[in-house]
Amino acid sequence: MTAPAPLLVVGDALLDHDLSGTADRLAPDAPVPVVHGARRGTRPGGAALAACFAAADGRDVTLVTALGDGEAARTLRRLLHDRVRVIEIPLTGELACKTRILAQGVPVLRLDDGDGRAAGATDEAREAVGAASAILVADYGRGAADVLRDALARAARKVPVVWDPHPRGGPPVKGTRLVTPSAAEARAFAAHAEEATAGGGARSDGARPELHHAAEDARKLIRSWGVNSVAVTLGPDGALLSHGDAPLLVPAPHRAPGDACGAGDRFAATAAGLLADGALPEKAVHGAVHAATRYVTDGGAAGLPHDQDPDPPAPEAVPHPEPALLADRVRTRGGTVVAAGGCFDLLHAGHVALLQEARRIGDCLIVCVNSDASVRRRKGATRPLVPVADRVRVLRALSCVDAVAVFDEDTPERLLKELRPHIWAKGGDYALARLPEAPLVGSWGGEVVLLPYLDGRSTTELAAKAALDPAERSAGRARTAGR
Template identity: 70%
Template sequence: MTTAPTPLVVVGDALLDHDLCGRAERLAPDAPVPVVHGTRRSSRPGGAALAACLAAADGRPVTLVTALGSDAASDTLRELLADRVGLVEVPLEGSLSSKTRVLAGDRPLLRLDDGEGRAREATQEAVSTIAAADGILVADYGRGTADVLRDALTHATAPVVWDPHVRGRPPVPGVRLATPSAQEARAFARQLSDGDSGDAAGLRTAARDARALVAAWRAQAVAVTLGERGALLSHGETPLLVPTPAAATGDPCGAGDRFAAAAAGLIADGALTEAAVQAAVHAATRYVAEGGARAVAVADEPETVAQPPADGDTTADAVRTAARVRAAGGTVVAAGGCFDLLHAGHVALLQAARRAGDCLVVCVNSDDSVRRRKGDGRPLVPAADRVRVLRALECVDAVAVFDEDTPERILGELRPHIWAKGGDYARTELPEQPLVESWGGQVLLLPYLDGRSTTGLARRAALAPTPTGGRTR
């Protein structure tokens, strides 16, 4: 029996974020600055509002307690949050903080900040919401919401995860988990030790800072997030390093919110802190790989998107995944094959392909396609099972099934930036190469483990003696 996710209350400062994303291919003639053209503007919840939306995307009921006012930015954010999360407002003094990023692909070039509004006071509804909560995430962005509700948070009976900000105050005593970044942990630790210096990126420094913060904040645990290196969890003694499952390149904006939201939700569900942190590292890694915060953005001018093909749910999902990552400026990688009896050579190839971009779509031959290519005795494993095994791999983001002998049709739908093939194709002319290059994509050869093949595995299995001394049939 599956238990429904525990409702979560997110307390903190909501922001309104805008992205202007385009291409930068030359410098301006009158100044050494890039010229960004072909821009698309999108808006999305930011700060605590982003954390709340990410928690809701996990399938749990979420209530956001935040400060909003009567300004235009607050009204826009209310519209973006509608039907995503419940909203409990405290009054805002001034206008809602918003930021606008100008990006070329995944690379931020400039950020513009507006609005310095701060939470003015608590309300009885906000206090009651915190008191009745089953799980709490504090996403403090230093704009006063956590401050005006500090007394209610101090007396909360639910487990509290606190994501601090250097502009804000330390967590209340007794939180289950605090989740500063390495830079934030270093800044807070300096305040405790009169300017002690150290390398914010070093594991030794992060471990020392986490230990100091556990004691100073009287927190049950502190998880220092380390970006692509994962997170370091400390209960005040020997720390636990939780590495990322795979290298993920992309826009990291909001990865800390994704980490904190995942950890808070799982702790509310009753998970051990260690298990929650490990799952949160995996969630943050996948979040970056899938386009980051822009994946939850709403375009200010909706684009016309081609409908995905109706040849199977996994294939339609693969087309949507590729379109989402491409729209966010990420790199789509595709790889293909029969993948009948998945072996170490397949896994090594797929892991290398995933590291080449921001998402990996695997194109799989259907049963009829495999039979035409390999003979009547194949496939050994039906397509539905092959798809299920591939989707279980951490490095695979989506799977598409094609029925033709070669994958040109599905490649035309996916339009990947990179079509990855094993190094054993180095001297082979690929029929799909001209198609991939027609939209500016490229074929990339990756190392392949020698001596691994499905045919070889099947032959050895067939010749293996049975317990009675015969051969398998």
């Protein structure tokens, strides 16, 4: 298999902080939520996040950005170390930082500080742009793209350039292969282009469907900017790709509830990487839509590496935030929250029967799944047979499953404390004495129930049969039939 092509990322790096806690009351002195138990996480943001996404795809990534001095810059350098190569350009002021405060996984406030802007280019940065085989411009309106505009314009005549624009940044250079604004950004850019060229052209009052708006805005931007194509991202609805004629709608594979922070960077990084590999824009946008949807489905920003874990955990170790929100909603409505757990390696009929029975006894079913590392500790070095991302995807496809959460410990107590289910369901091959989580579930009034388990269904037995060659399997069936 051919290795992914290298990618140069040019843009404005940020440092992102999340303070994540819970809120169950308003402050007495103001109608604002009181967030308590907050945990702090710090991660790359802006162009640095886009570069990390591209590196996670197996690419050799170089990031051209302005970092400057100060604690925030030192932290970001540490987070980027061994992930991407960084070429620094001068910065005036302090590196921009963004802090989100979240309650139950939902942002309630954002604080921005740091006024730093790129102050100029360097010969090393210009040479990197000139030598690049593909470029992603992650413009966050802080000058990195502006100071390298001439070099980027020359590069766009030779290699694929993807430009993720910002309302405070400049327009993409002519010849850019693909521009990736959101629907709101495309609307604002198109309105500005109209004012610049026609003194404020006539626009509709907003009564037309959003797709029609996005298609019209994309056509105007292609003419105004002189770019090859525009992909207007539509959030959970996917993206609309236009070359200036009839647009192509690329729908999302499913609607992904959750934290969409960073989804635009995931989209742009995937599209740029696929174009670098030689894909057509249609294939690049299709891959980008699926990657962004998968990113949000898997927890969004909550699943990203942060400063508290210098050796970033795999996404499998980070619980999806949606299950806790689902449990809260069901409890608020007076419903019954059911949870079930296991490895679910080689999902079989016994698993499905158990989950179907568990769903029938409540108003939602949340499945708690052992991570790959947890399975290895329990089952041995040869397990799991199916990686956690695939196990989660299969479980989510079952109509009886409302949400899936992954835990990295040997037992799910920490996750159960977060979910606080009314019922914790296990297969009948367990005994209460073998369930260390039983006292915990009982501590909040929950019940542990054992459900019937289909005999003769076993992942271990299935794996053993699969390891036999066809002749051995036929002989085994013949012996069984002769009994």
